[in-house]
Amino acid sequence: MTDAAIDPNASASADDVAILDVRQLKKHFAIRNPWGWRTGSLKALDDVSFTVRRGEILGIVGESGCGKSTLGKTLMGIHQPTDGSIVFEGNDIAGLSPSASRDLRRHLQYSYQDPGASLDPRWKIRRALHEPLVVHTDFGYDERERRVRDILQAVGLPAGHLDLYPHEISGGQQRRVGLARILTLHPSLIVLDEPTSGLDVSVQATILKLFLDLQKQFNLTYLFISHDLSVVRMICDRIAVMYLGKVVEFGDTETVFESPRHPYTQSLLAAIPDIGGRRITDTFLLEGEPPNPGDLPSGCRFRTRCLMAQPRCAESEPELRTDWPDQQAACFFAE
Amino acid sequence: MTAELLRVRDLAVSFATEGGTAKVLDRVNLTIGRGQIVGLVGESGCGKTTLARSILGVLPRNSAQIGSGSIVFDDADLLKVDPATLERTVRGRQISFIPQDPYGSFNPVFTIGSQIMELMKWKSPELNDRQAARSGWLPRFHGRQRYRADRQRVLEMLAAVQLPNPDAILAKYPHEVSGGQRQRLMIAMALLTEPKLIIADEPTTALDVTIQAQILKLLRQLATGRGVAVLFTTHDLGTAYEICDRITVMYAGQEMEEAPSEGFFNRPSHPYTSRLLRSLPSNDGGLVGIPGEIPSLVNPPIGCRFHPRCEYATEICCSQRPEPHDVGVDHVVRCYHPVTEKPKQAVQ
Numbered sequence: 230m231t232d233a234a235i236d237p238n239a240s241a242s243a244d245d246v247a248i249l250d251v252r253q254l255k256k257h258f259a260i261r262n263p264w265g266w267r268t269g270s271l272k273a274l275d276d277v278s279f280t281v282r283r284g285e286i287l288g289i290v291g292e293s294g295c296g297k298s299t300l301g302k303t304l305m306g307i308h309q310p311t312d313g314s315i316v317f318e319g320n321d322i323a324g325l326s327p328s329a330s331r332d333l334r335r336h337l338q339y340s341y342q343d344p345g346a347s348l349d350p351r352w353k354i355r356r357a358l359h360e361p362l363v364v365h366t367d368f369g370y371d372e373r374e375r376r377v378r379d380i381l382q383a384v385g386l387p388a389g390h391l392d393l394y395p396h397e398i399s400g401g402q403q404r405r406v407g408l409a410r411i412l413t414l415h416p417s418l419i420v421l422d423e424p425t426s427g428l429d430v431s432v433q434a435t436i437l438k439l440f441l442d443l444q445k446q447f448n449l450t451y452l453f454i455s456h457d458l459s460v461v462r463m464i465c466d467r468i469a470v471m472y473l474g475k476v477v478e479f480g481d482t483e484t485v486f487e488s489p490r491h492p493y494t495q496s497l498l499a500a501i502p503d504i505g506g507r508r509i510t511d512t513f514l515l516e517g518e519p520p521n522p523g524d525l526p527s528g529c530r531f532r533t534r535c536l537m538a539q540p541r542c543a544e545s546e547p548e549l550r551t552d553w554p555d556q557q558a559a560c561f562f563a564e
Numbered sequence: 565m566t567a568e569l570l571r572v573r574d575l576a577v578s579f580a581t582e583g584g585t586a587k588v589l590d591r592v593n594l595t596i597g598r599g600q601i602v603g604l605v606g607e608s609g610c611g612k613t614t615l616a617r618s619i620l621g622v623l624p625r626n627s628a629q630i631g632s633g634s635i636v637f638d639d640a641d642l643l644k645v646d647p648a649t650l651e652r653t654v655r656g657r658q659i660s661f662i663p664q665d666p667y668g669s670f671n672p673v674f675t676i677g678s679q680i681m682e683l684m685k686w687k688s689p690e691l692n693d694r695q696a697a698r699s700g701w702l703p704r705f706h707g708r709q710r711y712r713a714d715r716q717r718v719l720e721m722l723a724a725v726q727l728p729n730p731d732a733i734l735a736k737y738p739h740e741v742s743g744g745q746r747q748r749l750m751i752a753m754a755l756l757t758e759p760k761l762i763i764a765d766e767p768t769t770a771l772d773v774t775i776q777a778q779i780l781k782l783l784r785q786l787a788t789g790r791g792v793a794v795l796f797t798t799h800d801l802g803t804a805y806e807i808c809d810r811i812t813v814m815y816a817g818q819e820m821e822e823a824p825s826e827g828f829f830n831r832p833s834h835p836y837t838s839r840l841l842r843s844l845p846s847n848d849g850g851l852v853g854i855p856g857e858i859p860s861l862v863n864p865p866i867g868c869r870f871h872p873r874c875e876y877a878t879e880i881c882c883s884q885r886p887e888p889h890d891v892g893v894d895h896v897v898r899c900y901h902p903v904t905e906k907p908k909q910a911v912q
Contacts, residue, residue: 292772399857429607429799434843435853456772459802463845500777502802504829504844509806510784513777518744 247316248418248450249281249304249337254313254323256296256303260523271523273299275474277313281418286444286451288465288482290458290497294522296474297454298342301420304452305339306330318417335365338416342423344407348395354406355391361414376413383446384409385439401432405439412447420452425460437464458501462486470494473522473530479549480556490558493531529560537562568636569761569793570596570619575633577611577618586861588614590817590869591633593888596761596810599791601784603808603825605798609858611817612797616763619795620661621650638760656687660754662764666746670738677718677734680753684714689758718756725752725782744775751783761793768803780807801844805829813837816859816869818885823895833891833902836870868899876901 256274259267273296281287289297302308304315306327315323317337322330341347348357358377362368368376378388384405395403404424411419424440425433437460443449455461461468461482468485470478470493478491489495496515503509517534520526526533532542541561549557572594579586588611596602604612617623619635621642635642637659642650663669670679690710722730725748733741733749741749747767754762764783768776784807787794798804804811804825811828813821813836821834832838842852856873859865867884871877880900888896 292774401857429858430801431607431840431843431854433853434845435855437845438853457845458773459845496774500773502800502806504802504805504841509777510781513781515774515778518742518775 246282247280248283248318249452250314250316251280251304252278252314252316254278254300254303254315255311256299256308257311269523272474272525273522274303274310277471277474277476279469279476279479281450281452283417283450284444284448285466286453286464288461288468289452289454289471290456290461290468291471292456292497292519294473294519295471297456297471298422300471301339301422301452301454304420305337306334307339331365335414336417337420338411338414338418339420340407340411340422340424342426344403345395345400347407348403350395352394353391354393354395354398357395357406358391358410358413361410365414377409380409380412383412383443399432400428401436404428404436408439408443412443415447416449418450418452420454422454423456424453425455425457433460440464458497470497473519473525475530475559476549477531477560478556478558480553484553484556488556490553490556490563491531491560492535492537492563494558496534567597568595569598569600569638570594570795571634571636572615572619573634573636575615575618575635576631577614577623578629578631579624580627580629581862584862585629587864588817588861589618590864590885592814592817592819593822594812594819595822596793596795598760599788599793601787601794601796601807601809603796603798603804603811604814605801605804605811606814607799607858609816609861610814612814613765615814616661616765616795616797620655620659620763621647622655653693656683657689657757658759659761659763660757660759662747662750662754662762662767664766664769666743666750666770667738669750670746672738674737675734676736676738676741676749680718680734680749680756681711681714683753683756684718687757688714688717689756690714718752721752721756722749724755724786725749727752743771744779747771747775747779748782751779751786755786755790755792758790759792761795762787763795763797765797766799767796769798769800776803777806783807801841813840816864817861818869819898820870821895821897821899822888823892823897827892827895831892831895833895833897833904834870834899835874835876835901835903838903876903 254274254277257270257272260269260271262268277300289300291297299308303310306322306325310323313323314321317333320333322333359373362373362376381388386402386405390398425436428436441464444451453461453465465482467480468482469476472493478485478489478494485494486498489498499513500509514536515534520533527543528546529542532538539562547559547561549559551557572592574591574593575589576591577589579588592615594615604615606612618630630643642654670676690713719730722733727733727745727748738746768779771779780803796807808825810824812819815836821837832841839852839854843854854873859869859872865872866882868881868886871881874881886898886900888898891897891902
């Protein structure tokens with residue numbers, strides 16, 4: 230774990246609009262046998278690089294097990310990266326100790342997948358909302374209370390909810406409390422981990438609208454991690470598609486959805502139910518399931534399911550090709 | 565023999581809870597034709613699982629109370645049939661079940677093969693009703709002939725659900741196969757007893773989109789190929805569009821609209837369903853949610869349960885629940901003020 234190792238690429242490509250610059254980020258988990266010997270590694274993130282521009286919404290999409298949550302948690306310092314750099318607002322935060330990165334982290338916040346589970350069931354909403362301010366600031370109670378009430382209004386909850394316990398409010402409201410809790414610190418970048426999972430569609434729409442409103446109001450940048458492609462299409466400016474720890478396609482949302490280049494992205498898009506379109510039960514072609522991430526195939530990781538696979542795919546691993554405007558894909562044969 | 569396989573009429577079910585009696589189903593109607601795939605769509609807590617469970621006759625005995633109504637399956641009212649007969653002849657044999665959670669539905673300490681053979685021991689289509697009552701208790705050597713036939717049948721079915729290497733899979737433990745494969749096994753088990761109706765309770769919720777697409781394709785193929793009717797409950801209108809011939813939408817324990825799939829997505833007539841379709845994320849449309857929250861079922865709104873959130877609600881909506889009336893071919897809606905305009909994202 231190198232302390233604040235500065236990657237030459239990072240300083241070269243980080244222009245003033247980039248708020249977060251991730252270079253060659255790796256996170257490998259050890260696979261151990263029953264005696265605790267290391268028998269291999271699970272490459273949850275393998276050479277992931279991207280930049281997030283200030284004020285945009287970058288979507289990270291992929292199926293379960295592709296490493297998208299690991300990415301979010303590594304950015305937050307919940308997992309220590311194996312290698313690579315994470316430059317946030319000009320500072321390399323990869324591999325910093327929790328205490329050293331706490332000040333930086335104030336502006337980089339993480340919204341958990343399950344807001345119900347991340348609120349203490351024995352704390353009232355008021356105490357949960359005060360806590361981040363107690364940790365990060367030296368405001369007095371009245372100042373904190375004022376700020377909490379402002380934020381609560383911004384996320385559309387009545388002030389009366391401060392005296393309720395988490396189990397007394399609905400899932401959509403818990404999600405709003407989770408957001409309010411983050412917003413009290415005025416962050417600049419928020420990692421939203423599956424922010425709409427477990428919500429009904431009617432509630433989901435209002436929550437997404439809230440995200441967009443808050444983004445304008447507080448000048449936020451989002452890293453939007455989700456498996457729901459229709460939501461991602463609607464809300465994100467750019468997307469990165471991940472498959473087994475690698476970014477396989479990256480680009481403007483509209484471009485990627487209109488003309489996906491990577492065969493995996495094509496199958497993923499073909500699998501979204503499209504009301505009014507052709508039924509996927511007639512058209513869907515992809516076979517098989519993702520391979521075991523602890524035992525990846527050689528070369529391209531998608532080749533075992535790919536319809537276009539050739540011998541070359543087994544020999545070497547394709548890099549992200551920048552052959553298209555606003556779009557990159559890691560495939561030898563993509564057109 | 566009628567064209568309808570299942571006909572639920574005015575079914576009311578309530579549960580005793582600590583907070584009072586929750587009126588989970590309020591005079592619900594549902595019709596399933598032979599070989600039809602019917603989607604039961606609704607948000608969480610709308611009673612779709614309760615309806616599925618009442619058809620199967622597996623409501624919790626100590627808290628559930630069936631107030632009124634009938635469930636006519638193949639010309640027999642399942643609510644009047646005595647439980648032992650139901651168990652012997654209908655449940656698991658004529659009506660089978662695909663659960664939502666393929667992880668929790670297998671016993672982790674037995675092999676998949678022994679669990680599937682256990683099913684065949686009790687519910688094999690080779691048994692007649694009288695044998696089914698006792699065959700499970702007989703020692704295995706008693707029916708070696710049948711055991712071989714059953715095993716052959718199981719292997720064929722595993723091949724039909726496109727599982728590679730059926731022999732090897734039977735020897736595995738549930739944790740050794742992936743979620744998608746486990747759901748395929750569940751479909752195989754549901755089809756093995758040659759049922760007339762399969763109740764699939766959100767079978768793809770726990771799966772990834774590409775696996776979901778595979779499973780939907782498989783389920784549709786197998787069900788239509790064998791002429792099995794499916795009651796497919798889901799909260800996702802997109803999934804329902806992909807697989808269903810007919811759709812019933814529920815809200816807070818009342819069914820709101822019943823229609824063939826095309827008619828439904830072309831012209832949703834209930835204010836709730838039309839709002840629900842518009843709250844789906846789309847590229848052109850903005851975000852239109854439904855204001856308000858799902859009501860408590862202990863003290864539900866009187867009349868149409870959607871009226872507190874409905875933009876068209878008038879006085880009569882708050883006092884009396886609308887009766888079903890036709891707005892198109894086979895298209896029934898329970899609303900006093902059905903929506904007539906075409907929604908934005910319509911079927912071409």
